[in-house]
Amino acid sequence: MGIIIKNVNRLLSNNALELCQIRVSNGVISEIAPEVKQLNDEVIIDGKGHIISSGFIDVHVHLREPGGEAKETIETGTKAAAKGGYTTICAMPNTNPVPDDKHILEWIGQRIDQSATVNVLPYASITKGLNGEKLSDMKELKEAGAFAFTDDGVGIQTADQMYQAMQQAAALDMAIVAHCEDNSLIHSGVMHEGLTSKKLKLNGIPSICESTQIARDVLLAEATGCHYHVCHVSTKESVRVIRDAKRAGIRVTAEVTPHHLLLNECDITEVNSNYKMNPPLRSKEDQQALLIGLLDGTIDFIATDHAPHTEEEKARGMNDAPFGIVGLETAFPLLYTHLVKTNVVTLKQLLDWLTIKPAQVFGMKTGELEVGNKADLTILDITEKWDINKNNFLSKGRNTPFDKWEVTGKPLLTIVEGEIVFKEDNNV
The missing domain is CATH 2.30.40.10 (Urease, subunit C, domain 1)
Structure with a gap:
């Protein structure tokens, strides 16, 4: 019909x-x-x-299934995506079990076919069990339908392991999608290390926790020729490193979230775990650098990092609640209201960052309103x-x-x- x-x-x-x-x-x-x-x-x-627009694309979504169905399922997450205007989303692999072999990835593919409302492209993990020790069989996972490789939620801690992962991914013409976080610099932090963390007497996560891994990884990407994509950029130093890497011709791309564009640490006026996400809300200067980076093309597009948790989990307070907020159903109205209506960006720019740009970065055959698509x-x-x-x-x-x-x-x-x-x- x-x-x-x-x-x-x-x-x-x-x-x-x-x-x-x-x-x-x-x-x-x-x-x-x-x-x-x-x-x-x-x-x-x-x-x-x-x-009318081409359907939105979100390359960074947590659907939690299998293993976290109390937080979200493929069915509920994709219904939320459809309500938010998204027609293609990419599901992160921090599930239980982790899609680190073809059998689990194929099972997830079957569940997607059975219950997804929108297109879902599943990631596979870089390392077995996301534990940062043994690399997954990337060739097998690509053949089983992996969209790209990531250990999202944890950073790859050693340069040699990331180097080996990039070598394998480059040989397969697949992307390494990186959550950048040096564990030795987290210092038990639960929010950005800055004015607000001191005021609320909470342990802070310094900006260098993110930017130092990106600096390492862009050089590894240059050495291997791998497509290296940086998740949820949050600091001005990270933007600078990515900008310099692009100028040097390194194959690096990056995303930013709506919440990092619209909020900063000063918006946290009380201990409220709904403001707890990783990476955390940074300084006003970081927030401004992210917007400039998006406008000048250093950052390629917007992704939500939709990360649902139960109300019980989030009620545990800033120190004990898990990181993450939801975003699929609020992204467009928030961005339109606070960026387009305020004349910071045009509607065309916003829609490009939600459609054409992610499709171009990852070679998707969608994203544009054209006959034949x-x-x-x-x-x-x-x-x-x-x-x-x-x-x-x-x-x-x-x-x-x-x-x-x-x-x-x-x-x-x-x-x-x-x-x-x-x-x-x-x-x-």
Whole structure:
């Protein structure tokens, strides 16, 4: 069954809007024109003048299944993604068991086929069990469907191990995606080492904990020719290292999260574990450096690092609660409200960072609103004001510092390969 989407505006390269109609046939965009003639039994969707975009892509999501189903499942996480306008997400491997051999990865693939609402591309781990000791069989894991390799949640502690991992990944033309954290510099920290940690009398994590590993790794990437991607950049020093590496021609890419763009350590006015994430919220200077890095292309795109936890876990306080916040259902409205409406960035820039840029970095055959591409689409309302309410999340996770924030804009309809997977009631 085909679909015709009428009365929608697509965003052109000059940031202008163009009213158009879109035909979807067999899961593919088959026509974009000022007017599309209805054929046979095609379903008509009235976009009511809203904006249509290629579906969002998030390369950094924690779905927790297998092993952490109390926090999230493939089903609940992908429903949250669809509500947030995402049509492709990449699932991190810090599950139990870890996808460090083909049998576990194939089982996860089967669960994705059974219960996922959107496209899910699973990562495999760099090391067995994420324990930083023995490398996983990358060739076997690539053949089993691994998207890329990461030990997200922990940094690779020795240069030799990262060097060997990059050599193997480069030979397979696969990316190493790195959570950068030197364990010897964590110092039992639970937030950024700075003004607020001193005020709240909490152990801090220094910026060099992240930036020193990135500095090491970009040189290893240069030596191996590996595609090295840096997760959730959070410090000005990290931005500087990545910028210098790109100028030197090293194959390095990077992402930043909505929360690191919109918050800093000064926003933590009390001991509240919903502000506990890793990497932590840094200084105002770091926050500004991240935005500049995104604008000048040092940082390639935005990823949420959606990390759900149970309310019981987060109630343990800053010292004992796990790191992480959810982000799939709040990313677009928060970024649109605080970056686009304030004229810091254009809507075109924001949508590129959520669609085209991650697709280009990882060679995905999606991300652009063009005839012949998969019909992964989202219709966006950029006018409605509303309050974020964590109790309305489709994710199992409620751990967010953005609860009750007033925002403008939201996804209204999400389509994956021609199938409607999310629809906001009565709005389209």
